[in-house]
Amino acid sequence: MQLRENTILAGRYRLLSRIGDGGMGTVWRALDERLGREVAIKTVHFPPGLTTAERQELHERMLREARSAARLSHPGIVTVHDAFEEAGRPCIVMEFLQARPLHDIIRTDGRMSPARAAEIGVTMLSALRVAHAAGILHRDVKPPNVLLSLTGSGGAATASRVVITDFGIAAIEGEQALTRTGMVLGSPPFIAPERVAGEWASPASDLWSLGATLYTAVEGRPPYPHGGVMETLQAVLDDEPEPPRHAGPLTPVLKGLLTKDVALRMSAEQAAEGLAQVLRQAAPPPSSPPATAVPGDLPEAAPETGRTPWTRRTWKTPALAVSTVLAVVWAGFVVLHPPGGKARVRAGAPSTVAAGPRPANGPGGTALAVPDGWRREAPTSVSVRWSEPDTGAYLQVSTAGWGVPDPVEHWRRFQRSASPAVRVLRWSRPFLARGWTTADIEFTSARGSHRRRHGHGRAFTASGHQYTILVVAPAARWSGRYITLLDRAFQTLQPARL
Template sequence: MTDEDRLLAGRYRLTRQLGRGGMGTVWLAEDTLLGRRVAVKKLHVAPHQDDEERTRLYERTRREARSAARISHPGVIVVHDVVEEEGRPCIVMEYVPSRSLGDVVREDGPLAPGDVARSGRAMASALRAAHAAGVLHRDVKPANVLLSEDGERTVLTDFGIAAASGTTTLTRTGEFVGSINYAAPERMQGGESSPASDVWGLGATLYEAVEGVAPFRRSSWVETAYATASEPPRPMERAGVLGELIEGLLAKDVAERLTLEQAEEWLAGAAGTVALPSQAPWREPVRAAAAAAHRPAAAAAPSG
């Protein structure tokens, strides 16, 4: 029997492949118990991987499910179940008829600024909910953003390398996890992930959504890393209303980078507009608050 029509855990019947990535394949499946469609993520395990690598991969998959399950938000994929298949964990998730933002940009071209603003606002809200639950996504990129077919939802998915508070790392010394085109400069330089790193990923994702290409992509890993750390993003030609916001999200200094709260406020004001007003009421308060939001608590004036 091929994977198609395979029954997992005596309950989930695989029907067709939805997508394939580096770590796994996502299938559309029927939940035969509840009579509903679900998405099932099955791991890829290479023959050359040793037992330690496989154990780490399996635990990363279980952690992905736990991380997503901690977050209750319409902009985060819902995890229903984790089942074992041939000793490997498989994640059972809600099925959202959709295309990834990456596929939309590649197949249809860049989105209009107003559309990007609406999706970006949902992404910022979803990331805020994740951070409030103690979860860092660490791989925010167009491929991990789903745009529903009905246009009603923007959903953040694939928490495969998420980091939850109170857990140990699953990476080896010197190993970089994530997608180089959307990774923050502090991560390139060996620093720890933080909420600000997800903010950078949001900025790089919005940039690609509206411009059609990642802001620092070069022909090699080394050149991309250097550009991310040392060069400004390519000048934006289509961003319009979103240009200054994206620049704020892609500030190389974490202390100068906008926060998700500020991004969400900005995007709420930008959604549906055609051009940036010269005196947008939501613009200056957002920009003026950026440094204060990142200021260490110890620097604040004592109360009373």
């Protein structure tokens, strides 16, 4: 069956335009006529000359991609909606993103600053850690498989959400490998040396590829810029990468991730701290000391409603831009209307999410990086909020106890107690981030005549305290820049000491 525009697959997906071709398949922009939404559909290429067994292997690998990605819930991972076969051809239906591959951005715009690469790395690392916690390895992390979604149009379009795509050769730990003996899957400049040597892939292998990807972002070329495939693989196996010249404060992270010895390679926790350090160094010093809370007078407030305490959660993903006109007061989980009760959004008004970051004091003796120019407020003794002046979007950190030990149960209780105006879109399974047990949530809200809001949150336990980080913004202004904001807040947060 030859695919072309207006072809209908599975009785519901109308192909609109071809997005691109890759080694594993073709990606189409399509319309799900049943739900009325745009989606992306990936179909497999079967190269000529394959045996029946080899064609079946590609078929199984494509289905494995669907199973792998469907198990994951993270804003930094492309969401899989459906999988089916059409005339013997595996097809995967994914969320549609207006995005550019990191590879194309580097090629056309040149190398990135260390701070920008660190921001991208924070989200990539968070997504990989969620996958690894679920027993899933990517095995082909590289710039072409990192998408930067776009907001706006034309010259006003800006990169926002960072997403890892193409789990086409992902391996679920415990399943039989679908590779022929001696066959190495991946891209030579980004394959970890232990895999070149024929050893099993591991989460550390994905971290090596992450390091190679970030190296490419700041240097404009991969760490092993050799010509042929065999020369590159041999260099990965035997040679040290060329020292980076433009990485600046990112250099220690790159060296740590590109360590050949798996036992000595930088861990995910160490990489997270290293990336956070790069972002802290990039933050300009505050022009005046931020308002600070006296460390001893905070965390104790229980909600005046008498309900079980609620905390604010941190969302470590790429999609948080929510202006808050949500009034949910739940045992420390406070989402208040912006000053004046209304948030006027001027068309084309620049967001200050990209500004900053600057160090700030949070509730209960915490510290973190927040966008420069955002207004600080303390609605309760256990909660501090920073509001974006132009949009009414805000970042809020809470130290109020949840009343339950599990962050997922915390979000479930939030859903049960929330008003009908609040609609929970999804929450994640528990995962480890920075060594802390964490869970995320995404929701929308509409209250009275106020515009709809979009929110992302993360709840986690660190140093014996329960924390919630929340980002809320007008739904019409939502973009990946707010997810980056939440990620940055989470990565830079310094917990209070016991």
